[in-house]
Amino acid sequence: MYLRRSFVRKNGKKHAYWRLVRSVRHGAKVRQEVVAYLGALDAGERKSASKLARHFLGPRANQLDLFEEPENDAGPVVAVRSGRVRVERSRAFGDVWLVHTLWKALELDRFFDEELPKGRERVAWSDVIRILTTARMCEPSSELHTAETWYDKTALEDILGVPADLVHHMRLYRGMDQLLGLKEPLEKHLRQRLGDLFDLEYDLLLYDVTSTYFEGTADGIEKAKRGHSRDQRSDCKQVCVALVTTREGYPVGHEVFAGNRNDVTTVEEIVESMERKHGKVRRVWVWDRGMTSEENLEWMREGGRSYLVGTPKSELRKWANDLVEQRGWKAVRAGLKVKLCASPDGRETFILCRSDDREKKEAAMHERFSARIEESLASLERRIDTSKKPLERGPIDRQIGRILQRNSRAAGKYQVDLRDDSSRGSGLRLVWRARSEWSEWAQLTEGAYILRSNVSDWTPEELWRTYIQLTDVEAAFRIQKSELRIRPIWHHRDDRVEGHILVCFLAYALWKTLEGWQSRAGLGNSPRMLLDELRRVACVDVMLPLTTGRELRIRCVARPDPDQAMLLDRLGLRLPSRLRCPVETDGM
Numbered sequence: 001m002y003l004r005r006s007f008v009r010k011n012g013k014k015h016a017y018w019r020l021v022r023s024v025r026h027g028a029k030v031r032q033e034v035v036a037y038l039g040a041l042d043a044g045e046r047k048s049a050s051k052l053a054r055h056f057l058g059p060r061a062n063q064l065d066l067f068e069e070p071e072n073d074a075g076p077v078v079a080v081r082s083g084r085v086r087v088e089r090s091r092a093f094g095d096v097w098l099v100h101t102l103w104k105a106l107e108l109d110r111f112f113d114e115e116l117p118k119g120r121e122r123v124a125w126s127d128v129i130r131i132l133t134t135a136r137m138c139e140p141s142s143e144l145h146t147a148e149t150w151y152d153k154t155a156l157e158d159i160l161g162v163p164a165d166l167v168h169h170m171r172l173y174r175g176m177d178q179l180l181g182l183k184e185p186l187e188k189h190l191r192q193r194l195g196d197l198f199d200l201e202y203d204l205l206l207y208d209v210t211s212t213y214f215e216g217t218a219d220g221i222e223k224a225k226r227g228h229s230r231d232q233r234s235d236c237k238q239v240c241v242a243l244v245t246t247r248e249g250y251p252v253g254h255e256v257f258a259g260n261r262n263d264v265t266t267v268e269e270i271v272e273s274m275e276r277k278h279g280k281v282r283r284v285w286v287w288d289r290g291m292t293s294e295e296n297l298e299w300m301r302e303g304g305r306s307y308l309v310g311t312p313k314s315e316l317r318k319w320a321n322d323l324v325e326q327r328g329w330k331a332v333r334a335g336l337k338v339k340l341c342a343s344p345d346g347r348e349t350f351i352l353c354r355s356d357d358r359e360k361k362e363a364a365m366h367e368r369f370s371a372r373i374e375e376s377l378a379s380l381e382r383r384i385d386t387s388k389k390p391l392e393r394g395p396i397d398r399q400i401g402r403i404l405q406r407n408s409r410a411a412g413k414y415q416v417d418l419r420d421d422s423s424r425g426s427g428l429r430l431v432w433r434a435r436s437e438w439s440e441w442a443q444l445t446e447g448a449y450i451l452r453s454n455v456s457d458w459t460p461e462e463l464w465r466t467y468i469q470l471t472d473v474e475a476a477f478r479i480q481k482s483e484l485r486i487r488p489i490w491h492h493r494d495d496r497v498e499g500h501i502l503v504c505f506l507a508y509a510l511w512k513t514l515e516g517w518q519s520r521a522g523l524g525n526s527p528r529m530l531l532d533e534l535r536r537v538a539c540v541d542v543m544l545p546l547t548t549g550r551e552l553r554i555r556c557v558a559r560p561d562p563d564q565a566m567l568l569d570r571l572g573l574r575l576p577s578r579l580r581c582p583v584e585t586d587g588m
Contacts, residue, residue, distance in 0.1 A: 003018055003019070003038075003523060003524055003526055003529045003530075003567075004018070004019050004020075004021050005017070005018055005019075005533075005563060006018075006019055016561070016562070016563040017038065017039070017563065017566075018038040018563060018566060019034050019035075019036070019037055019038065020034070020036045020037075020038060020523070020524050021033060021034050021035060021524075022035055035524075036522070038523075038566060038570070039566075040566065045570075046569065049570055049571065050572045051572070052517070052520055052571070052572045053571065053572030054572070055197070056105040056197060056513075056517055057101070057105055078546055078547075078552065079546060079547040079548075080544045080545065080546060080552075081546070084545040085542070085544055086542075086543045087540050087541065087542055087543070088540070088541040088543055089539075089541045090538045090539070090540045091152075091153055091154055091538060091539050091540075092138075092153060092154045092535045092536075092537075092539075093154070093155040093537050093538055093539035093557055093558075094533075094534030094535055094536065094538075094560070094564070095137075095154075095531045095532075095534050095535040096134055096138060096155060096156045097155070097159065097534075097537075098514070098530065098573075099133070099134045099510060100130075100134070100159050101573065102510045102517075103130060103133075103510070105513060105517075106190065106194070106510065106513060107189075107193055108189075109126070111185075111186070111189045112125075112126035112129060112130075112182075113126060115182050115185060122166055123162050123167070123171060125175055125178040127160045127162050128172060128174070128175030128178070129178065129179050129503075129506075130160065131146065131151065131156065131162070131172065131175070132146070132172055132175055132176065133503060133506050133507050133510065135150055135151070136484050136485070136503055136504060136507040137484070137507050137510055137511065137531065138150075138154070138531060138535070140484050140485035140507075141485070142490060143169045143172040143173060144169045146167075146172060147167050147168045147171075148168075148169070151164055151167050155539035158555065173496060176499030176500065176502070176503060177496075177499060179499055179503065179506075180502055183498075183502055184277060186502075186506065187252070187253045187277060188277060188278070190506075190509050191252055191253075194251075194509065197513065198248065198250065198516050200246050200248065200250055201246070201247075202246060202281075202283060203281075203282070203283045203284065204246070204247045204283060204285075204286065204466065205244050205245070205246065205252060205274065205284070205285055205286070206244070206245050206246070206247065206286045206287070206469060206470055206473045207244050207267075207270060207285060207287040207291070207473070208242075208243060208288065208473040208474065208477070209240050209241065209242045209257075209263045209290075209291070210230050210240070210241055210243070210477045211227065211228070211229055211231060211239065211240050211241070211259060212231065212238060212239060212481070212486050212487040212488070212489060212501075213229060213231050213233040213236040213237065213238040213487060213488050213489070214236055214237045214239075214488060214489045215236070215488040215490055216492070217237075218237045218489075220492050220493060220494075221237070221239075221492065221493070221494055221497055222258075222494055223239045223256060223257065223258040223259065223494065223497070224237040224239060224258075224259055225237060225238070225239075225258050225259035225261075226238070226259060226260060227240070227259045227260035231481075231487060236488070237259055238259035239256055239257065239258065239489070239497065239501075240257040240258065240259055240263075240266075241254060241255075241256055241257075241477075241486075241501060242254060242255045242256075242257060242266055242270055243473060243476055244274055245473050245476055247466070247469050247472070248472065249472030249475060249476055249512065250509075250512050250516075251505060251508055251509050251512065252274065252278070253273065253274055253277060254501070254502075254505050255269070255270060255273060256497070256498050256501055263291045264290070264291055264292070264293045264296060266291065267287070267291050267296045267299075268296065268299060271285065271300075271305065282306065283305075283306070284307065284308055284455060284466070285300070285305065285306065285308070285309075286307070286308045286309065286466060286467060286470060287309050287470070288309070288470055289309070289310035289311050289312050289313075292310060292311055292312070292452075297309070297348075297452075301347065301454060306453075306454055306455050307453060307454060307455075308451060308452075308453040308455060308466055308467055309451065309452060309453070310450075310451055310467065311350075311449075311450050311451065311452055313445070315450050315452075316445050316448060316449075316450055319341060319350065319352060320444070322339060322341050322352055323352065323444055323445065324444070328340070330460055332461045332465070335355060335356035336353065336354070336355045336356070336464075337353075338352060338353050338354075338460040338461075338464050339351070339460075340352075340460055347454060348452050349452070349453050349454075349455070349456065349463075350450055350451070350452050351452070351453070351460060351463050351464060351467075352448065352450055353449050353450065353451065353464060354447050355447045355448075355449075356447065357447075358446075358447040358449075359446045359447025359448075361447075362446040362447060363443075363447075365409050365410075366409060366413075366442055366446070369407040369409045369410035369411075370407075370410045370413060370434075372406075372407050373403060373404065373407045373410055373411070373413075374434075377400075377403065377414070377416065377430070377432050380396070380399060380400070380430060381430045381432075384426045384428055384429065384430050385424065385426070385429075387425055387426035388425040388426075389425065389426070390427040391426040391427060391428055393418060396418060396428065396430075397418060400416055400418065404416070412435075413435055413438045413439060414432055414433070414434055414435065415432065416432040417430075417431045417432070419431060451464070451467050476508060479508060479511060480504050483511065483527075483528055484504050485504075486500075486504040511527055514527040514531075515527050517571060518570075518571065521570045521571050521572070522570060523567065533563075533564060534560075534564065534567075534568075536561075536564070537557065537558055537560050537564060537575065538557075538558045539555065539556070539557050539558070539579070540555075540556055540558065541553050541554070541555050541556075542554045542555075554578060555578055556578045557575055557576055557577055557578060557579075559577075560575060
């Protein structure tokens, strides 16, 4: 669900209001359905919102520690030349202030103060790390852009007290180096704090691997290799990023592997790494079929570990009779049914699944690829038959290979032979046919897949629903790639590459915190909408020329629009009205 702002005109005025909507598929079309219209809060709702803010911020929920909030209007009275009043230095405030609030909610200020106490450096490393992470949340880009363009456009200088002339890209690079040395304690801190905020259970961990590519040659990066690219950039070197999350998608840990590392080979390393950091307790590991091998599963069983994993499509052949047999299937939701089958040795349970939607999708894919293959083979056959000159076998064999490779989902359906034929001008004859046994097997297995687990006390519904939660890890990768811009990587040192990925991991923890907060506040799960909306709340310097010849500079935060105020109210947050220290300057 996500927020959508709408406008109406009433009494000649334009009014904005918020709707909470969700996307629902109706046949071939996706429509948006309104879940709720968001209006002003009543007294009870406002009290609940304040309680929610206290849950996340604790005793600091109502403490505007960086800002001055006078309780009354008492103060010195000065005479101002009203005709010369002006506004200077308008900067984005709301989004960086919101990230500052999330930073406090995760108690990262306390963590970094303890782990990186201020030394002789001009800018505390904790502040540098906060700049990197805030930029990754609000306007993800290179460290050079952050230092030279973005930082000066925001009020982060006022929040952190770090002048813009001290923020440069080399300091940001060194900040990543400092953060990288805290990878393990940071993951432990986030695990503890996220668990406290969202009542997380770590009895089940989801694991998946993705890749992110480099721009440039990446010659100096040991782990930069060419491999299977999930970004469709096989022309670039890459690294693989392994991510472990809870069942709700909250991050637990990550590792960086070489770009040509096979997913299957990462399982033991990841499991042992998580057990070393967070202890070896009874928990269930979930991963997809790309990481499943008999060696991995045997290793898991020998160590007394539990798992629920996907299996390769070829595994279905062992269960062909069970697929045909109509008895034993149980519907777990509309259009999906499952069937439990015990392994011969009794150590595992296999879960056969059949999805109506997936069956339609795979049938359509087979039909489309079959049509392409048949059209291409028929065209090639006509060209061979009508050729008056002898043709070379090699180029035609390669063309047949390309046809089948481009349509690999249906390639096994066809038997293709290129034969010598002296009676033809080309000297060759193309013979091909569709294999009925392939079509029969495809029809039986379309929409079917199989899971396996050594968990014996779960129902079929629990097993299937748990495995489907792997989509939360996939969503985490989408967020890091699309919203936090983990790709492409421009760095040319191994430690900087890992530091960049760790910054994205930390930003993702903040992202999920905001998502969880707004979800509990009834605002859906669209953090980017909140950040973009609050970015429009600016911080400005109001210059008041005094009759004495001096100027009074007051740094104010613009009052949010009614629709922005509504979002803040539901989060239980209150924007400050001005910064703590007005500065008087001489001269005019």
